[in-house]
Amino acid sequence: MRILLIEDDDMIADGLKAGLGQLGFVVDWFRDGKSGLAALSGAPFDAVILDLGLPGLDGMEVLAAWRRAGRSEPVLILTARDALPERLKGLDAGADDYLVKPFALAEVAARLRALIRRRHGQSGPLYLHGALSFDPVARRATLSGEPLELTARELALLELLLVSKGRVLPRSLIEEKLYGWDQELDSNAVEVHVHHLRKKLGSGFIKTVRGIGYTLGDEE
Amino acid sequence: MKTPPSLRGRLMRMIMLVVPLVWLVATGISGYAAWHEVNEQYDGQQRLFAQQLLYSSRAFTRPAPPYEHGEEGEVDHMALAVWNTSGELLMSDGEGLALSPHPDFSGFLTLDTEEGKHWRVFYLSDAHYSVAVAQEFKERWEVVRGLLVAQWLPWLLMVPVLLILLWRSVARGLAPLERVREELQHRTPDDPTPLSRAVPSELAPLIDGMNGLIARGAEMLSRERRFTADAAHELRTPLAALRVQAEVAQLSTTTKARQHALGQLTLGIDRATRLTEQLLALSRLDPLQTPAHLAPLRWQAIAARALEEALHVAAERGIGVELQQSVPDAEVLPLSGDETLVGLLLRNLLDNAIRYSPDGATVTLVLAADHVAVRDTGPGISAEWLERVRERFFRPPGQSQPGSGLGLSIVERVAELHGLALELENHPEGGLIARLVRA
Numbered sequence: 001m002r003i004l005l006i007e008d009d010d011m012i013a014d015g016l017k018a019g020l021g022q023l024g025f026v027v028d029w030f031r032d033g034k035s036g037l038a039a040l041s042g043a044p045f046d047a048v049i050l051d052l053g054l055p056g057l058d059g060m061e062v063l064a065a066w067r068r069a070g071r072s073e074p075v076l077i078l079t080a081r082d083a084l085p086e087r088l089k090g091l092d093a094g095a096d097d098y099l100v101k102p103f104a105l106a107e108v109a110a111r112l113r114a115l116i117r118r119r120h121g122q123s124g125p126l127y128l129h130g131a132l133s134f135d136p137v138a139r140r141a142t143l144s145g146e147p148l149e150l151t152a153r154e155l156a157l158l159e160l161l162l163v164s165k166g167r168v169l170p171r172s173l174i175e176e177k178l179y180g181w182d183q184e185l186d187s188n189a190v191e192v193h194v195h196h197l198r199k200k201l202g203s204g205f206i207k208t209v210r211g212i213g214y215t216l217g218d219e220e
Numbered sequence: 221m222k223t224p225p226s227l228r229g230r231l232m233r234m235i236m237l238v239v240p241l242v243w244l245v246a247t248g249i250s251g252y253a254a255w256h257e258v259n260e261q262y263d264g265q266q267r268l269f270a271q272q273l274l275y276s277s278r279a280f281t282r283p284a285p286p287y288e289h290g291e292e293g294e295v296d297h298m299a300l301a302v303w304n305t306s307g308e309l310l311m312s313d314g315e316g317l318a319l320s321p322h323p324d325f326s327g328f329l330t331l332d333t334e335e336g337k338h339w340r341v342f343y344l345s346d347a348h349y350s351v352a353v354a355q356e357f358k359e360r361w362e363v364v365r366g367l368l369v370a371q372w373l374p375w376l377l378m379v380p381v382l383l384i385l386l387w388r389s390v391a392r393g394l395a396p397l398e399r400v401r402e403e404l405q406h407r408t409p410d411d412p413t414p415l416s417r418a419v420p421s422e423l424a425p426l427i428d429g430m431n432g433l434i435a436r437g438a439e440m441l442s443r444e445r446r447f448t449a450d451a452a453h454e455l456r457t458p459l460a461a462l463r464v465q466a467e468v469a470q471l472s473t474t475t476k477a478r479q480h481a482l483g484q485l486t487l488g489i490d491r492a493t494r495l496t497e498q499l500l501a502l503s504r505l506d507p508l509q510t511p512a513h514l515a516p517l518r519w520q521a522i523a524a525r526a527l528e529e530a531l532h533v534a535a536e537r538g539i540g541v542e543l544q545q546s547v548p549d550a551e552v553l554p555l556s557g558d559e560t561l562v563g564l565l566l567r568n569l570l571d572n573a574i575r576y577s578p579d580g581a582t583v584t585l586v587l588a589a590d591h592v593a594v595r596d597t598g599p600g601i602s603a604e605w606l607e608r609v610r611e612r613f614f615r616p617p618g619q620s621q622p623g624s625g626l627g628l629s630i631v632e633r634v635a636e637l638h639g640l641a642l643e644l645e646n647h648p649e650g651g652l653i654a655r656l657v658r659a
Contacts, residue, residue: 009457009460009461011458011461011464011465011484011487011488011491012457012460012461012464014465014484015461015464015465015467015468015481015484016464018468018472018477018480018481019464019467019468019471022468022471022472022473023471053457055615055616078460080453080454080456080457080460081453100456101456101457101459101460102456102459102460102462102463102464103460103463103464104463104467105463105464105467105468105471106467
């Protein structure tokens with residue numbers, strides 16, 4: 001899951017980037033409102049973490065600009081202000097959730113997952129597909145109850161496929177979702193991950209749509 | 221605790237003291253006047269009576285029969301007697317028997333009898349007879365006493381009424397005070413509404429004074445409240461950073477990642493410590509009206525100490541710190557103040573200058589006759605933020621250096637306490653000049 005982080009405090013941003021990375025997210029970080037505002041259109045983000053006290057363009061203005069432009073990415077606001085009017089203002093401006101500093105990393109991750117799940121119309125915490133069950137919180141997948149050994153990238157690809165059930169994912173989109181802007185990737189990285197997943201889950205689990213990309217196989 | 225004197229009690233005591241005193245004096249004066257009048261009156265009557273008696277004595281042919289006590293028409297306190305020239309008693313009433321003849325004498329005499337009675341006696345004599353008309357002084361005293369009592373009685377009746385009226389009127393006059401007390405008791409400390417000025421004019425200055433205090437108190441409270449709220453919010457950011465880095469350190473699977481997070485944690489703790497120190501400094505500065513200690517400032521000593529403290533941080537980044545002094549020691553911005561506070565001010569300015577200077581640059585502390593300044597060769601502050609950087613917690617956007625946004629607030633507060641003004645200016649050749657001049 002690719003997350004856009006707009007936060008002016010270096011230490012918080014550094015921690016969120018590293019911590020959320022550990023928890024299976026790919027995080028792109030922008031320091032101020034102006035570059036953050038533009039960044040949303042730059043990559044297929046699944047959710048946004050937005051700090052309100054931003055220099056230059058305030059977080060609330062960034063959010064309002066996105067919503068005016070019709071962007072519907074779920075936005076989680078981070079702020080030091082916890083007064084009710086502040087929270088209401090944020091939610092009314094189009095935020096989907098609100099966290100007051102200091103926050104727990106696990107809570108940020110949980111809320112992001114919930115936001116992304118809701119966006120894809122799923123309410124349960126587990127993704128199910130045939131005999132496969134995927135737990136996005138524990139980062140664990142089981143096949144017919146048997147735990148699967150998957151790498152972080154494989155888990156991310158699996159999550160992406162499950163979330164986008166019924167859609168064909170172009171190869172380039174998968175690349176963008178799995179890798180942040182500052183991460184190196186080999187030209188055939190996606191193929192390698194798909195190959196490994198097929199080996200572990202069965203060849204019919206991922207279907208190749210020739211010339212476009214990949215999609216989830218039929219449920220057995 | 222000793223109860224402070226009551227206004228009402230004092231008034232009452234004074235009246236209780238003054239009224240009897242006035243009475244006493246008034247009684248003395250009117251008693252004296254009455255005595256004088258009564259004497260004049262009775263003396264006149266005695267004189268007239270004696271003349272009549274002497275005149276009618278000429279008709280006497282022989283001595284009257286001796287007077288017997290209890291005879292009809294006897295008047296106490298009065299006496300009369302008639303003698304011939306040889307001193308033979310011709311006529312007298314009972315009391316008159318005690319009088320002695322003084323032939324050929326006319327005038328008043330005072331007589332004290334053996335029975336302890338005091339008499340006023342008028343003698344009148346002609347060639348054949350001598351008469352005496354006497355009146356007991358007691359009689360005159362009684363008249364005077366009657367007069368005085370008649371005068372006292374209304375006074376005695378009036379005093380309690382007067383006291384009650386006074387008591388009530390003072391109570392009514394002080395009623396607004398009671399209302400003010402009530403109002404003050406139920407008022408919250410941050411209520412800025414002034415007290416009603418509907419009080420007697422004597423109390424108006426007190427109410428005005430209290431209203432001034434109320435306004436200042438409310439202002440201070442709201443400022444402190446705002447500051448506390450701001451401070452609490454500002455503390456949340458470093459706390460959030462600490463928490464997130466601590467969690468990252470726990471989650472990290474590689475040593476490198478963990479080391480990085482732990483390094484960030486240390487930096488974060490330094491940052492939170494600095495913010496706390498700055499907050500404490502400001503909270504101590506805020507309530508001051510004037511510096512706690514006043515002494516002529518020795519700028520060289522203060523500057524030397526501030527430079528020494530800044531040197532360590534500066535050296536780490538290869539930044540040079542130098543002192544530039546254009547006038548003799550005694551002529552540097554002569555000022556009375558608190559050396560500790562001014563030291564804090566200089567340290568904050570130097571700290572800022574070093575923080576925003578590129579590695580290897582030079583920071584200059586200037587001591588001149590009309591100003592003290594710190595100059596750096598950093599990026600300066602863009603014009604649009606130049607005034608706002610003085611605001612508490614304000615930091616211009618795009619800062620890579622950590623900071624609390626309080627340093628300049630501290631500098632400005634100390635400057636203000638010393639009658640100085642802080643001028644911020646971008647140097648034409650780059651860098652920022654923070655200059656302290658007389659306000």
